[in-house]
Amino acid sequence: MAEKILMKGNEALAEGAVRAGCRFFAGYPITPQNEVPEYMSWRMPEVGGSFIQAESEVAAINMLYGASATGIRTMTSSSSPGISLKQEGISYCAGADLPIFFANVVRGGPGLGNIAAGQGDYFQSTRGGGHGDYYTIVMAPNCVEEMGNFPRRCYELAEKYRVPAMVLADAILGQMMEPVEFDFEPVDPKTLKAHDWALGIAAGRERRIVRSYDLREGKLELLNLERMERYRKIQEKEALHENRQTDDAKLVVAAYGTSSRIAAGAVKMARDKGMKVGLFRPITLWPFPTKALATIAEHVKNFLVVEMSMGQFVEDVRLAVCGTARVDLYARPAGVPSADEVFTEIEKVYQGIR
Amino acid sequence: MYQGIRISGFGGQGIISAGILLAQAGMIENKHVSWFPAYGAEMRGGTANCSVVVSSDEVASPIVARPDTVIVMNEPSLAKFEPMLKPGGLLIINSSLVNSKPQRSDIRVAYVACNKIAEEIGTTKIANMVALGAFMGLTGALGVEAISKALPKVFKRAKPELLELNVQALKKGAETKIS
Numbered sequence: 001m002a003e004k005i006l007m008k009g010n011e012a013l014a015e016g017a018v019r020a021g022c023r024f025f026a027g028y029p030i031t032p033q034n035e036v037p038e039y040m041s042w043r044m045p046e047v048g049g050s051f052i053q054a055e056s057e058v059a060a061i062n063m064l065y066g067a068s069a070t071g072i073r074t075m076t077s078s079s080s081p082g083i084s085l086k087q088e089g090i091s092y093c094a095g096a097d098l099p100i101f102f103a104n105v106v107r108g109g110p111g112l113g114n115i116a117a118g119q120g121d122y123f124q125s126t127r128g129g130g131h132g133d134y135y136t137i138v139m140a141p142n143c144v145e146e147m148g149n150f151p152r153r154c155y156e157l158a159e160k161y162r163v164p165a166m167v168l169a170d171a172i173l174g175q176m177m178e179p180v181e182f183d184f185e186p187v188d189p190k191t192l193k194a195h196d197w198a199l200g201i202a203a204g205r206e207r208r209i210v211r212s213y214d215l216r217e218g219k220l221e222l223l224n225l226e227r228m229e230r231y232r233k234i235q236e237k238e239a240l241h242e243n244r245q246t247d248d249a250k251l252v253v254a255a256y257g258t259s260s261r262i263a264a265g266a267v268k269m270a271r272d273k274g275m276k277v278g279l280f281r282p283i284t285l286w287p288f289p290t291k292a293l294a295t296i297a298e299h300v301k302n303f304l305v306v307e308m309s310m311g312q313f314v315e316d317v318r319l320a321v322c323g324t325a326r327v328d329l330y331a332r333p334a335g336v337p338s339a340d341e342v343f344t345e346i347e348k349v350y351q352g353i354r
Numbered sequence: 355m356y357q358g359i360r361i362s363g364f365g366g367q368g369i370i371s372a373g374i375l376l377a378q379a380g381m382i383e384n385k386h387v388s389w390f391p392a393y394g395a396e397m398r399g400g401t402a403n404c405s406v407v408v409s410s411d412e413v414a415s416p417i418v419a420r421p422d423t424v425i426v427m428n429e430p431s432l433a434k435f436e437p438m439l440k441p442g443g444l445l446i447i448n449s450s451l452v453n454s455k456p457q458r459s460d461i462r463v464a465y466v467a468c469n470k471i472a473e474e475i476g477t478t479k480i481a482n483m484v485a486l487g488a489f490m491g492l493t494g495a496l497g498v499e500a501i502s503k504a505l506p507k508v509f510k511r512a513k514p515e516l517l518e519l520n521v522q523a524l525k526k527g528a529e530t531k532i533s
Contacts (some may be wrong), residue, residue: 176388179387
């Protein structure tokens with residue numbers, strides 16, 4: 001096994017994408033994700049790829065549209081306000097069935113907000129984000145090692161289903177350092193299978209067209225229905241989650257990303273005091289691990305959602321348990337709770353359980 | 355075992371790299387570690403600080419809000435970080451640059467003339483290592499050997515002679531006693 005390296009989350013994310021075969025990066029600076037383009041600016045030339053500091057976020061995402069249409073693995077990254085600017089282009093990529101990969105290192109919002117960590121972009125990430133009817137695969141790491149290892153899975157899923165995929169991180173995951181071990185060997189892009197839709201030299205074959213519009217009568221709905229079927233398959237097969245000590249739990253804390261690692265610390269404190277508390281952590285936010293959560297709700301009747309937003313993630317938890325359990329919310333909109341604070345909330349809810 | 359550490363001082367004093375060094379050393383000792391910087395409008399001459407966790411368990415939050423140890427390398431850092439320290443926690447003060455005295459009586463305080471000691475060894479650049487040495491000596495949280503092994507991993511381009519001075523600074527700092 002490879003040696004563990006101490007890495008910053010943003011750098012692990014960039015290196016993970018390069019190792020997964022990314023050879024085109026376009027981006028525009030914004031705190032707290034600047035280490036991603038900084039890293040790519042020297043790493044891309046090293047592996048024979050292209051790095052472009054674009055003139056704007058809108059330019060960067062549209063460069064991805066073009067590069068991705070040739071079938072290569074591409075990446076852009078930004079933080080909340082910058083990702084908002086990219087939404088038009090992401091919608092176009094979804095409409096053109098382009099498997100782009102991007103990362104949002106979320107900061108406080110709305111508006112310019114601040115540069116600290118937040119989870120306020122949950123709705124934007126899991127409900128499409130731009131205009132039109134589409135979804136993006138969303139993976140939510142909760143440590144630097146996952147920041148490094150999730151890009152590869154994003155590319156594989158994105159290409160398998162021809163949908164955009166993203167990593168939803170935050171300022172803490174981007175800025176912190178932790179030991180990292182990559183769980184895969186670097187991918188040589190030359191060994192990847194050529195896509196039968198990718199643009200290139202058309203001599204000797206039928207011409208191919210990559211676009212997000214179709215004006216022919218009734219065609220768009222047929223296209224959307226076909227895409228809807230792909231989304232259904234993704235929901236059926238690709239949801240990932242992690243359960244901790246949920247089997248005998250009377251209360252399960254539900255949290256993702258940074259919140260989930262802090263919640264894990266609080267759950268441990270509760271267990272040390274003899275309280276039967278577990279943790280449910282979605283690893284993919286879309287597709288949401290609905291079935292896994294519904295299964296827990298068959299025997300657990302109390303949930304506590306912890307999120308660094310006003311109550312966005314809690315909606316998916318409530319949809320999954322579908323009225324069969326009580327769901328409380330500890331909301332810290334653009335605030336980072338300590339494990340002690342989460343533990344205090346656990347105690348409050350736990351004491352109220354009959 | 356859990357040690358939450360906050361290190362603070364002027365930008366340029368090696369605050370950030372001292373924190374990375376601690377995390378790297380903890381990793382060498384097979385501990386769970388995290389490092390988290392203040393990443394706002396920091397600049398040389400302004401203030402810089404970082405959080406480090408070294409633990410036998412998974413790290414929940416990398417932001418150390420209630421540190422077990424605070425290392426203050428300059429005057430403004432004392433007022434900012436003394437109140438955060440856990441009762442019974444350790445406050446390491448760089449007495450070469452900090453003239454004020456701490457207000458609290460429920461903490462342990464160690465005064466280390468980091469700049470002076472560093473200068474005696476050869477360069478004030480290693481004042482941060484004197485402070486780290488004090489931390490290691492007083493807490494026993496990490497061994498000098500682990501930090502010595504971590505040095506070339508963090509300072510990849512440093513000359514061996516300079517690394518040797520760093521080790522000397524760590525050892526000298528480790529002789530620090532609580533005041």
